[in-house]
Structures are given as structure tokens and as C-alpha cells.
Amino acid sequence: MFFKSRKFRALIFALILPLFFVTGCSSGSQQSNSNKITLNFFNQKPEISTQYQKLARMYTKKHPNVSIQITTSGQGGGAAALQAKFASGEAPDIIMLGGLPEIDRYKEHLVSLKGLSATKTILPSLLSGGISNNRLVGLPVDLEAYGWSYNKTVFARAGVNASNIHNYDDFVKAVKKIDVQKEKLGLSGVFGFNGADTNSIASVSAQFTSQAYDNNQVKAFKSTNFPWKYGSQMHSYYDLIRNYSVQPILSVKYDPSVQDLFYNGKVAMIPQGNWIIPTLDGIEKGFVQKNLGMIPFFVKNDGSDRLLTGSSWYLGVTNDHPKREKAAKDFINWMFTSREAENVIINEMRFVPATKNFDVSRLPDDLSKDIYRIGSSKDARAPIHKQYPNGFSTQVLGPYIQRYFVHDISWNQLEKVITTKYRQLREIQSGE
């Protein structure tokens, strides 16, 4: 009979053998790891994953029993990938989270970071972005500035001096002055507004919505109303953008707007912050120091407007693997407080640190120094667009502003639809 034949038994044996290998391997590795800890770090910023790898290697060198495994997923897919990790039971030990809606999703998994030596160094204006249920569970990754990035060479050739722009009227005058010289300067537009990119649209909107919450991110996250207090100023700015930006405005994407339009001096300004520094210096070393400057949006228009400074990303530690919790906290402490880690963060990631009492002179370019001065001052103001309901930026605000850009809807219609959709999304997502 076939069942008893040697061939059949050989077949069964061959089929079962790999199973032993698989189980053998996994149990083997667990044993050898009993006194060694592997931390899983979930990173949502692909552009700095190599620098994080470097930090991980440096840390392992000092602490041979701790190794750090970095998983990177970003560019829109990060949030979904992180959720998949939790759903599959492989919760990472350190997670990077974008805003309170995401922190709220994992609140039961996040441990309090109060009392950590890293926590004590964080700039006070940034702390509320990591608070869930009155517990501090996230620390800001860096300090980012939001405003207009301008090309100093273009400004100089157009005869515009950025330090003389103090209010909205000055700004409009400068825009018009550049616009009439467009041909002479070889510009495709005054602004390179990347209308195709809903995230940029959202971060610009924060210029007009952040004042209402007075740096209280939790309040912004709880609010069911889209703040229209500075709506008329928002309207003027979006009209200005619509009239003086590269056309067709909806076909301008983020990467080309930075790497082609801005870098090649085809536009004078783009609505981006210091996160474009690594890209620009990556194309040409020293470009940032020579050419990049920032001007704020004039919203209150009373002389108090500064660049908004905040952090889009916060780091949290999970409680899913209690044995690794302390090691994860130690690693975070090291990242925020040790000089060697700071050096990698400021010189290679080109971040402005989110920590207090930082020696400004260590930062590699003047813009970063300015940003730290603004961000660490008393009247620093953080943007709140990361606290919009899940999907609001990319599914509601972005698309409707795009419609406004191409005259598909009026400003009144826009205000109405944004108000209702904002409330709807907030109510659906908070009503668990």
C-alpha cells in the first residue's frame, strides 16, 4: 500500500522537517537573548531612518546588552502600518506618533513619561502635544518652524528686504514688487504653493487656527469647532496665494516645489519650514546658510506675529513588554540628554532640538539658530493642525481648499462645509 511505502514516509518526513527548523530557530534565539534586550522602535519619518540607525548603533556600543531594531514606515502609510503592528500583537516598544488623535488611539498602550530626565529638558510650549488623559505620554521629536521659506538670492535680485516686512501690507507689497519683475528674474511665480499636497495645505491652515488655543494642544484636540476667528485673514492669504502662485496650482507637488522650483530660484517663496533643510543642503552644501530664510504669516497683524514653532511627531513608550520598558526609557533619556546623540540630531538630521537651555551656537546654520530662539522664547506659539480629526486634513480641508483654488466653490461654501465636516468627524471619532 502507498500509505506504508517508504516514499510516502520520506515525503512526510521532508514536509515536517522544516517545521522543526522553524521552531528550533525561534526558541534558540529566545534563549540566547535572555539577558540581551532588543528594543523595537517604530519610526514614521523615512528621511531620518539612517540617522536613527546610527544612533541605535552608538547606543548599542555603550550598552552592549541592548540592541535597537528600527522599523520605518511613513509617507502616508505609517499610521496604518503601526496599527497593523499592534493588531498583530507585535507592539513596538518605542513608537513615533503624529498628533493627539494618533496618541489617543494608543492611549491604553502608552506609559507615563513623567519624571524622566528627558522630560525635564523639553520646552514647556511643546509638552501639551504629548498629553492624553492628563498623562504625559509623548515627547516631541524636534522643533519645527512654520511660515514662508524664501530664497534670499531671489529676494535680493528683486530688491526686496525681508527684514523690512513687518505686516500683511508690507508682505503684499513685496509680493507685487516681485511679481512685476517675474520675467526679468526668470520666475514661474512668486509662490511655489504645492496645491497638490493636502498636508502642506493643512500646515498652512494652522497659521490661522492655532491662536485660538493658546498653545494648549489638548484643548485643540477636544474642540468640535473649527476656529474661524482669523478666517478673513486666512481668506486674504489664500486669495493672494491663488493669484501669485505657479499655475496650474493643483499640479504643483511637494518634492518638485522644493527641489526644482525653490532650489533653482524659479519661485521666491514656498509655504514650508525647516524640514526642507536636509533636502536643500543635500543638493548643494551650504545652500541653506546662503539662501534660505523664513518669514511668518501676518495673522493678528499687530506686530506680534512670529513663525509658529512646534513638533509634528512625538515619541512614546508602550507597556506591551514590561521587561523592556525601562530600557526603552533609558534610550529615550540618552537621545534627549547626551551630547553625542544631540550632535547627530542637529548635524545629521538637521533638527532644531526641542530641549531647554540648548547652546544655540552649536546649530549649524543661522536659520536653525533663529528658529531655536523663537521656539524657546516665552511667546512661542505651536501650530495645532496635527490635532485636527483623523483624515480631516487630507480628506476634507485639503480637497476643499483645492476646490477654492480652482474657483469650484466660494469662500462662504468652504467655511460652511469645513465647519460641518470638522464637527462630524470629531464626533464620530471621539464617540467610542
Place this chain on the structure above:
Amino acid sequence: MLIKKHQYWAFVLPALLFIVFIIALPFLIGIYYSFTDSNGLRASFIGFKNYQILFHDVIFLQSLWLTVKFSVVSVLLINIFGLAFALIVTRSDNRFNKSLRTVFFMPNLIGGILLGFIWQFIFTSAFKAIASSLNLNFFNGWLSDPNTGFWGIVILFVWQMSGYIMLIYVSFLNAIPQNTIQAARLDGANKWQALLFIKLPQLAPAFTISLFLTLANSFKLYEQNLALTNGGPYRSTEMISMYIYNTAFVNFQQGYAQAAGIILFLCVTLVSFLQLALSRRREK
């Protein structure tokens, strides 16, 4: 009997287990989740509420309608092009048969995401160059307009699928007995008559398969949509699969997205059954 019963089961069981655990069970669990307010981590039962909201959700209905429009247009175009390609490469007097087959089939070997990026380059950069050098505004900003954006996806999908459908038509064309065509010729039928009255009726089973494949694929289209327009401008080219993904993984309203997924499933099943039933009847 050549195979004993237990041996039969030994061969079928692994595949059956995979189907049950990877397709059937998740599908049933998915149906359950469509009645909850799941955000992916927490879920509670809310009855038919998701479905109620869904039928008043303008954006959902818009993207469903867009998908239907897209499916009709692309199914027609793909089958016309596929059949035309098949007729070209099965001509006996064509020296380039083999190389043409390769050329027509090639786009199908490239993944949807890559195709999307290739065509994105064509629509934004190449079209722009044509527009500025020939002064034709028609070629400007194709992907930043809802209408041309829609046609952009259609062109991309037709370009990708026609070669594949061509293969099906080729195999059926080759299987047509030559004597039927020769007999028609002897009776005085010209080339067009031979095509219309002899070849096409014998291709009926090929139509069934091709229509089914293109219909199901165009309803489920996602990655081409993602890579080419990502739903833009202002969500006007967001098809139903993308709507579901975004609701689930951007808005994190996963119960709601699941309900939309069930609706999509019902649509695809209904349309496919109707189409199969109709064209099977034709075949007879």
C-alpha cells in the same frame, strides 16, 4: 477508483484550510465588523448605523458612481483594443506577429504602482512639454483637472490590460476551425463579413471571460488610482477601493469602511453574476 478517499482529502485539505482561514473566516469577521464602530483597536456593536450613514454619504456615492462610470468605459475600451490587437497579431501575412505580441503584452508585466508613476511623468512632464512647444492648452495640467484626471486613469488601465485580454482573444481566435472561415469565403463572404459573422460568434466564450476579468478588475482598481492621481484633484478621481482604504487607514473609521467594503462586494458579485449569466446565455 484511482484515488482513495482519505488520500483525496489529504490533497484537498491544505488548500481548504488556507481558504477557510485566510478567506472565509476573515470575510465573516469582516461582515461582523461592518456592524460596529471599530477604529481598528476598539469596537462596539452599533447595528445598521454604518449602512444608514453610508447611503447619505455624498462622497461615498460619488466615488461609487465614478467607479461604475470608469468600469463601463474601461471594459468597453479594453475589449475593443484587446480584440483589435488580437486580430492584428493573428494575421497570417504579418511578419511582426511575435514581436508585436510581446510589445502589446509588455505593460501587463509592469506593476500597477510603477505604471502609475510612469504615466504620471507622461501626463505632467511630457504632456507639458507638448503643450508648451505646440502651444496646445489641451495638454496642460491633465492630472489637476477632474475630467482629464478620470481619462488619465482610463488610458493607463486600458494600456495595462489590453495586452492581457489580447492573449485570451488570441488563444480563442487560433482555436477557430479554419474550414469554417474557408467555407464562408467560398460562399463569397468578404473579410469583414467573415469577421462579423464567422469569427465573432465563435468568440463568445472569450467575451465571457474577458468581460468578467476586466469588469472585476476595474471595480477593484486601487494601485493605479493611488500612483497616478491619489484621488486628486480634490478627491474627484477617488474610486471606491481608495475611498474604503482612506476611510479605514486615514480616518481610522474601520467599521464604516468595512460596511463600504461589503457594499462593494455586493456590487461586484451582482454585476459579475449578471454579466456571466447574460453572456453564458449568448454563448448557447
